[in-house]
Structure formats: C-alpha cells, structure tokens
Amino acid sequence: MDGISHRHPALHWLHVNLFSSPTNTILTLLAALLLWQLVPPALNWAVFEATFSGTDSDACKYVDEHGEKVDAPGACWTFVKIRWPQFLFGLWYTRNFDQAWRPVLAFVLALGIIAALALPMFSHKQRYQIAAGALVVYPFVAYALLNGAWLGLPEAKTADWGGLTLTLVLASLGIIAAFPLGVCLALARRSRMPVVKGYAVLWIEMFRGMPLITLLFIASVMLPYFFPIGTEIDKVVRAIIAITIFQSAYTAEAIRGGLSAVPRGQYEAAEALGFGFWKSTILITLPQALKISIPAIMNSFIQLFKDTSLVLIIGLLELLNIIQVAARSSQWKGYEAEGYIFAAATFFFFCYSMSLYSRGLERRLDTSLAARRAQQD
Amino acid sequence: MTEANGGGAQEKSAESIIQIRGLNKWFGPQLHVLRDIDLDVKVGEKIVICGPSGSGKSTLIRCINRLEHHQKGSIIVDGTELTEDLKSIDEVRRDVGMVFQHFNLFPHLTILDNLILAPVWVKKEPKAKATETAMHYLERVKIPEQAHKYPGQLSGGQQQRVAIARALCMNPKIMLFDEPTSALDPEMISEVLDVMAELAREGMTMLVVTHEMGFASQVADCVIFMDEGSIVECSEPGKVEEFFKHPTNERTQKFFGQILHHI
Ligand SMILES: Nc1ncnc2c1ncn2[C@@H]1O[C@H](COP(=O)(O)OP(=O)(O)OP(=O)(O)O)[C@@H](O)[C@H]1O
Numbered sequence A: 001m002d003g004i005s006h007r008h009p010a011l012h013w014l015h016v017n018l019f020s021s022p023t024n025t026i027l028t029l030l031a032a033l034l035l036w037q038l039v040p041p042a043l044n045w046a047v048f049e050a051t052f053s054g055t056d057s058d059a060c061k062y063v064d065e066h067g068e069k070v071d072a073p074g075a076c077w078t079f080v081k082i083r084w085p086q087f088l089f090g091l092w093y094t095r096n097f098d099q100a101w102r103p104v105l106a107f108v109l110a111l112g113i114i115a116a117l118a119l120p121m122f123s124h125k126q127r128y129q130i131a132a133g134a135l136v137v138y139p140f141v142a143y144a145l146l147n148g149a150w151l152g153l154p155e156a157k158t159a160d161w162g163g164l165t166l167t168l169v170l171a172s173l174g175i176i177a178a179f180p181l182g183v184c185l186a187l188a189r190r191s192r193m194p195v196v197k198g199y200a201v202l203w204i205e206m207f208r209g210m211p212l213i214t215l216l217f218i219a220s221v222m223l224p225y226f227f228p229i230g231t232e233i234d235k236v237v238r239a240i241i242a243i244t245i246f247q248s249a250y251t252a253e254a255i256r257g258g259l260s261a262v263p264r265g266q267y268e269a270a271e272a273l274g275f276g277f278w279k280s281t282i283l284i285t286l287p288q289a290l291k292i293s294i295p296a297i298m299n300s301f302i303q304l305f306k307d308t309s310l311v312l313i314i315g316l317l318e319l320l321n322i323i324q325v326a327a328r329s330s331q332w333k334g335y336e337a338e339g340y341i342f343a344a345a346t347f348f349f350f351c352y353s354m355s356l357y358s359r360g361l362e363r364r365l366d367t368s369l370a371a372r373r374a375q376q377d
Numbered sequence B: 001m002t003e004a005n006g007g008g009a010q011e012k013s014a015e016s017i018i019q020i021r022g023l024n025k026w027f028g029p030q031l032h033v034l035r036d037i038d039l040d041v042k043v044g045e046k047i048v049i050c051g052p053s054g055s056g057k058s059t060l061i062r063c064i065n066r067l068e069h070h071q072k073g074s075i076i077v078d079g080t081e082l083t084e085d086l087k088s089i090d091e092v093r094r095d096v097g098m099v100f101q102h103f104n105l106f107p108h109l110t111i112l113d114n115l116i117l118a119p120v121w122v123k124k125e126p127k128a129k130a131t132e133t134a135m136h137y138l139e140r141v142k143i144p145e146q147a148h149k150y151p152g153q154l155s156g157g158q159q160q161r162v163a164i165a166r167a168l169c170m171n172p173k174i175m176l177f178d179e180p181t182s183a184l185d186p187e188m189i190s191e192v193l194d195v196m197a198e199l200a201r202e203g204m205t206m207l208v209v210t211h212e213m214g215f216a217s218q219v220a221d222c223v224i225f226m227d228e229g230s231i232v233e234c235s236e237p238g239k240v241e242e243f244f245k246h247p248t249n250e251r252t253q254k255f256f257g258q259i260l261h262h263i
C-alpha cells in the first residue's frame, strides 16, 4: 500500500473534512449539537407521534382523563390526506374529482415539453423549433383541458380554478409572457432614441418600485375603467396582466445586465462584419446576454412563483390561500402548521426544480466549460 | 491563386481605393485625436501604421469602416464616401474586413458558425456555399480540423487566424488589422504573421497597425508613423528598411530608437 493514509477511507474523509483543525472541530461539534437538539423533536412531531389515518379531525384527537377531547401531540397529516385534492386542483375539481385528470394531463404535457428540450438528441435548431411551437400551441391546449368547454367536457370557468393548478397557471403564463416583453424593454432601455428609452425607463422603474400586491389591486379595481362599461374581465386574466407587467420589469433589468456584460468587442465585430442592429442583437449579443443573465432571470422567476400567493387580494385561491382557507374551517382549525408545511414542501419542490434546471442550462451553454472538459479528456 | 479575394484587385492597380482628406476627429469637445489626416491607399498596397500609444492609430483605421465617426474631412472607400447615411456605411463595410487585437470571435458559436454567420445573414449566401467558402479559408489559415470547436477551446494564435478567416469569408477588398499580434504569446505571433504575409502576397490591400518591424519591412509598401493624432512621417515607396534606419523626423527617430532597441 502506498496511500497517504492507512486508515479506513471513511475515517480519512472525516478527518479531512470535519476535524482538520481546532476551529473546524469546534464548528463540527456545534453543528452536531444543533442537529441533536432539532432533529429528534422534529421527527417525533412529524413522524413518530403523528397521525396519518382517519377521515376527519377526530382522528387526531383523544379523550383525556377528564373526558375532554385534546389534540394529539404529533402532526395531523390526516388534514393533508383528506384535503389534498383541493390543495392541488381547487374546489371545482374536488367536487368533480372525475375530471381531475385534466389538470394532471396539462401538467404532464408541460413536463414532457421541458424534458424534450433537455434531451440531448435534439440539435439547437430543433430545440428552438420545439420551444417556439410549444409556446404557441401549449397555452391553448392547457386552456382547453382546464376549461373543458372546447372539448365538450364539463366546464370549469377560470374563476373555478384553484390550488396548485392555479399557481402554476399564473406563474408560468406570467413568466412566459413577461420574457419577450422584458427583452424588448431591456433593448429599449439601451436605445439611443430618447423617447423609446424614456418609456422603457419609466415602465421599468415604475413597476419595479411597486409591490406586486398593489399592482394586483390596481389591476382588479382600475382595469375595468380602461375598458368599455360592461366589459367583464376575467379575474385570472387580470392577475396575469398584473403579474406579467410586474415580472417584465425584473426580467428586463436582468437581461439589461447581461447585455452590458457582453464585451464591446462583440458589438464591434458584429458591426464590422456588416450586421445591422437587429441581426447583431438576435444572432450575436442577445444569446450571449441571455446566457449571462440566466441566474438573475431564474432568480426573479422563483421569486414570482412564490409571489403568486398575493392573488388572494383579488379573491383567487391558489395553493397557499386554499390551504389557509381549509385550515380556517371549523373542522380543521388548529392544523395550519401541517398545511403550511405541505405548502412549503410543494413550493420548495418547484423552486428547487427551477434552480436545478437553470444550473443545467448554464452548464450546457457554457462553451468555455466545454473547452475545459475537452482538455481533460 | 484564389479567385476569392485577389480577383478585382489587380485590374484597377494605380487607382486609390481609400482616399482620406483633411480628416479630423474629436472625442467629446476637448480630445482632438486625429488632426488633418491625408492618406491615399492604392489597390493592393500594404500600409503599416506605427506610433506611440494614444497617437490615434486605432481611431484612424476604425474610422475607415465607421466604427468611429469623424467630424471633419472626407473618407472615400472604393468610390463610396462615408457619411451619416446608413447605406454608405453598409456599402463600405461590405468591402472592408477587420481583425481586432482581442480576436472578438463569437464565443457562443462554433468556429464554422463564426465563419458562416455573416455570409449567410448579411450577404444572404446559401448555407452550403458559405460552408464551402469557410472551409476553404480555414484550410488557408491551416486549422480546418478545428471547425467544430468553440473559440474558447482554441489557442490565441488559432483564434486570431480564425478571426482573419472570418473577415475573409466576406470577400473584402481591404483588410484592416489593429495590433493583431499584441495580445498573443510570443510563440504564437509568427503563425499569425505568416498568414498575413501570405495574404499580402496574394494582393490584398492591407492597413496594419503593428509594431512588428520584421513584418513591416518584409511586407509593407509604406510605413506611416503617427504621433498625437497626425501623420508625422511616411516612408518613401519601397524604402521601408531605409526608413527604420534613418527616419528624418526627430520624434520618429526617438520612437524607432526605443522599439528597435527592444527587438
Ligand atoms: N471611445 C473613446 N472615447 C474617448 N476617448 C477615446 C476613445 N477611444 C480612444 N480614445 C482616446 O483617443 C486617443 C487615441 O486613441 P487610439 O486608441 O486611437 O490610440 P492608439 O494609437 O491606437 O493607441 P494604442 O497603441 O494604445 O492602441 C487616446 O488618447 C485615447 O484615450
């Protein structure tokens, strides 16, 4: 044997990573103490003493020696177990649970598109074609499925949509619609034409300086004034308009940051080769700028995803709000924590997936990384 | 040898392809960077421009393809006067290729895509033809095997040769070089200069900002020395060596004294 350490590799790993110096040792011990303090009680509450069975809140209560009903010490997952259809699909689909396949199918289709875009067997060009096609076709397909009327299925009006389904509709439409708007605003803000630039600056600064909740409120209260009297604007549409406007300001700033980070030489090389503004932007500078701004754009997407809960102000019940409502019912009073944990886990799942996807995207687009990898081979 | 770039060059030999008269340029209200420049470049002529840092060499050649715009005087390139008119700028840029100090290849595209992008999108050539031309020039600069790599995977010298090929793919009549070798490691300089010298032999009209005096004496028809925005001195036709050894102007003497000393 000629290894550096004759000890077991696991021991070696422990030594190098956890106990390499006095400071490291102290920090390791502190972290262990903290875990010891936190993990067992949390596990007790969430797992060992929790209730998973039953069909109503009585399952989570027991009668004490004085003959009174008392909450059991552990978590009451019965709440989530009974109410999850509401949380995921909203009230209408819970009442018409035989139709719940519609949102599920819409979701699976979206996943399919995203997966297809990530598959290595497609060339860049094919990916663009798939993405462009999906952007045009998918919203109609999703609407047809969720609403149902076009397909001759029982109609679920947009106002009937709720829960996670509504969260995903609002966030994805907001993100998709805000993206091209954000690109235009970013380009406009860098323009040398004062009017174009002025409008872009005004738009971006105004909507970035405003809380989303205000914008939602304005959209719900004031939007009707901009349309002929009697025009009924769908609540979900109002929310999407507000979210899109809000998000476009953030996307624009993220992309503008990317555009300024593209070296001047790139703009000059494009000019010297005879590219005009639009061609140079679309073929040369914007792709590089978008790559640079992926983390910033993704950051604002994740933020928006969580902010969708604010649509409560116009009376829409997305995931978080519908859980709150359920936890306020007389049946389930006192079980908010379980609901919130479910909401947190669901939000985390989606946000973390977005984060992973963006990191994968960054890695795939990093041509200098490709260089490093090639050198290692 | 190649019908691609030399063809039109020989026919109109004695004519000036670039004509600069009374050129003045300011950056902002104060900074006067080009002063009363007059310059004529004949078809097929190779001109080397040298001078101290900040003397306006880059600015001068960047005015020729309108990367910088001038305030006074006139620049006529192949019969087209450069004005605010976008059409004239487009026309001139079609005739003028440029190679930069820092290569400025498009990092998100492969080498081949770098080469065919402008022919396909600016000149509307069919992709197959553009690819053929691109491979032809990649062979000329001796790196056809790198066609499907990204710029970040190539050495500096290779990248600069790709940049030269990229400019040549647009079939320009004039090539501008702004210190093409000064960002390169010493061992890569000659591979780039060799490509440039070969291009010169084939009759390309070239304006080269460089301090590579070996290259200048081998290739240049005329060496221009600039200082503080003016052309201080020009070498007599065909007497480049002579010019390096015995410049008449005092500033030129001092400058050559310094750089030749270093070589
Ligand atoms: N975009 C610009 N804005 C303002 N001043 C500029 C700009 N570009 C160049 N200058 C100034 O113009 C003068 C001439 O610059 P130029 O780049 O043409 O010099 P150069 O001879 O190429 O020098 P170097 O050998 O360092 O490349 C310098 O004083 C420089 O600071």
Ligand SMILES: [Mg+2]
Pocket (backbone or CB within 6 Å): B057, B058, B059, B178, B179
């Ligand atoms: Mg310079």
